[in-house]
Amino acid sequence: MTDDWANSRAEPGLDLHLELPRGGKTEALAAAIRGAVREGRLAPGTRLPPSRSLARDLGVARNTIAEVYGLLTAEGWLLARTGAGTWVGPRPDAAAPPRGVEPWIVPPLDLRGGIPDASAFPRTEWAAAVRRAAQTASAAELGYPPPLGLPVAREALADYLARARGVHASPARVAVGRGFGDLLAVTARALHAGGARTVAVEEYGHQSHRDILSAAGLCIRPLTVDGDGAVIDELDADVVLLTPAHQFPTGVPLSPSRRAAVVDWARRAGGTIIEDDYDGEFRYDFRAIGALQALAPEHVVYLGTASKSLAPAIGMGWAVVPDRMLESLAEARLPLGRGADPLTQRALADFIAGHHYDRHVRRQRAAYRARRESLADALADIPGARLGGLAAGLQCVVELPADVSEAEVVAATAREGVGLQGLASYLPAGRASRRGPALVVGYGAPPEHLVGEAFAAIANAIRFAPRAPGRG
Ligand SMILES: Cc1ncc(COP(=O)(O)O)c(C=O)c1O
Structure with missing residues (x-):
């Protein structure tokens, strides 16, 4: 026999279904939570209700809940931190997920490389910009967007990037996409279509970015990273992907002599530099290091993103590209699906023009x-x-x-x-x-x-x- 608490109101927005076998309250409740974790009904990372509200919902003493949470934390089923709450830990007996299907677990305190503070997201100003976008978009803007993005977004971005990052930008050379990853895929395919076959990539970086480049048909050549950034002397490829302002993840800037060396390489060898300026806005010790693109606009594809400055959920990135690549970029866009959604492009343009972004x-x-x-x-x-x-x-x-x-x-x-x-x-x-x-x-x-x-x-x-x- 079981008692069944279906959809108990544990706290606003969090329902916890537990089946409580007969027996002492503490052991019965611990067994019910263990069972829910084992069966996958409570996924790793799920935050449990505070002891006070669960006690109220289940009609048991708060101490009983605290005791159960303590017991299950000691056993490793749950994780707890003062002030942060209690949540489900990784399942010790979990079967390996099917290949390619990693569980999506956000740690309770997320200190993985370079994620912005979501609690500071400017919700009111962004919501107002989205609202204005929806209210004022023209009929054309509510249709399918042009492959390189809406003119209004390209104009706002050209203006901002020239002013704040020193990029040589004009609206015609700006392309808008769903984020850095999306524009990296488009750029890589355009370069491959133009004959590029190899890309040098800083040895430390995201595997997902290496995967995007490989998927475009480019062969990856890792570049050593030392205290001055990527070692440019090693460069032997058609294209190089760099994070010059703040190497990801080691954090060193590309030294001035190496900035000059990579530009020299691009001119001499006819190579293309992809500049990943993912967090160039956040420089603390002295004036921001300007974009490398300004040194050789005809050899650099400059890429930026709203994922760090605003939030990854915005899903917006931008590129400033050499004139010679504009057509191939537009062609490479089509087989990859449409870019950023036009209403978000419009909202971002409005947000920048109103100086909310700055x-x-x-x-x-x-x-x-x-x-x-x-x-x-x-x-x-x-x-x-x-x-x-x-x-x-x-x-x-x-x-x-x-x-x-x-x-x-x-x-x-x-x-x-x-x-x-x-x-x-x-x-x-x-x-x-x-x-x-x-x-x-x-x-x-x-x-x-x-x-x-x-x-x-x-x-x-x-x-x-x-x-x-x-x-x-
Ligand atoms: C090095 C680096 N480049 C670019 C990005 C931004 O990528 P996206 O715009 O696809 O979110 C990130 C985000 O994690 C990053 O760490």
């Missing part, structure tokens, strides 16, 4: 600057830990003492509900790391009131990591 970036620059200072403070007294790449962006690198394992520190932070990645995980498969153990810490995403806790969890994971003297 205001938001300036506000966030100050907020992120303060966060990186708290991170530096939290890690200041840990012997052997060193921060790098802090001068810009939303992520930095924490070099670990040489006798500590990157994977063990990542696992220890995960147990505290803090999700981040080791530096080595950004290398392509099979490429050996030439650097010591390090963490990539994205400090943009956690809500302001949990930032301190997240940083303390990282500091503790390093401080109490097992030491293996042979490793160093």
Whole structure:
């Protein structure tokens, strides 16, 4: 026999269905939650209701719920952090997901590389821009958009990029897409159609970007990254993808001599540089490093995105391309489906023209600057830990003492509900790391009131990591 609490009102917006076998309340409830996790009804990462509201819904004492949460946390079924709540942990007995179907789990405290603070998203101003877009779009703008984007968006972006990032831009040379990834795919296909076959890519970076380039038919050649950015002397390819303002994820800018060297390479070899300016707006120590594109507009495809400055959900990116590539870019667009949706393009144009974009970036620059200072403070007294790449962006690198394992520190932070990645995980498969153990810490995403806790969890994971003297 079972008692059945269907759709109990655990807290606004969160219904928890639990079947409670007969028996002592604590054990019965623990068994019910274990069963729900085992059967996959409560997925990893699901946040459980606060003990007070679950107790009220189930008609049991609050202490019973606290005891059950404590028991299941000790057993590893649940994860908990003071202030952040309780959520379902990874299933210890989980069968491997089918190939290519990774579970989509956002860690409760998300410190993966370079995700912005969603709690700071300018909801009111953005909603007003979307509303105006819907109310004022012309009949043509409500139809299928031109392949390179709506004129109004291309104009606003050309104006903004020239003013704020020093890009040589005119509306005719701006293309709008669904984000960086989308425009990288379009650019890669256009370059392949024009005869390019190889692309050099900084050895540290996103596998998804390497996959996009490979899917376009380009063969990847990894480029070493050192303290001055990508090693340009190694360049032997038709195209190079770079993050010159703030290498992702190591955080170093491409040095002035290497900026000059890569432009020289492009002119000499007829090569194309794809500049990924993903977080160029966020520079903290001195004036922003201008876009590399300004040095050689006829050799650089400049790509930017709203994913860091506003939010990934906006789904907007922009390209400024050499004149000679405009036609091939428009042709490459078609087989890849339409780009950004026209109403969002219009909303972004309105948001930029009303200077809301500038205001938001300036506000966030100050907020992120303060966060990186708290991170530096939290890690200041840990012997052997060193921060790098802090001068810009939303992520930095924490070099670990040489006798500590990157994977063990990542696992220890995960147990505290803090999700981040080791530096080595950004290398392509099979490429050996030439650097010591390090963490990539994205400090943009956690809500302001949990930032301190997240940083303390990282500091503790390093401080109490097992030491293996042979490793160093
Ligand atoms: C290095 C780098 N480039 C570009 C992007 C933006 O990509 P998208 O516009 O597709 O979200 C990201 C976002 O994570 C990034 O880390």
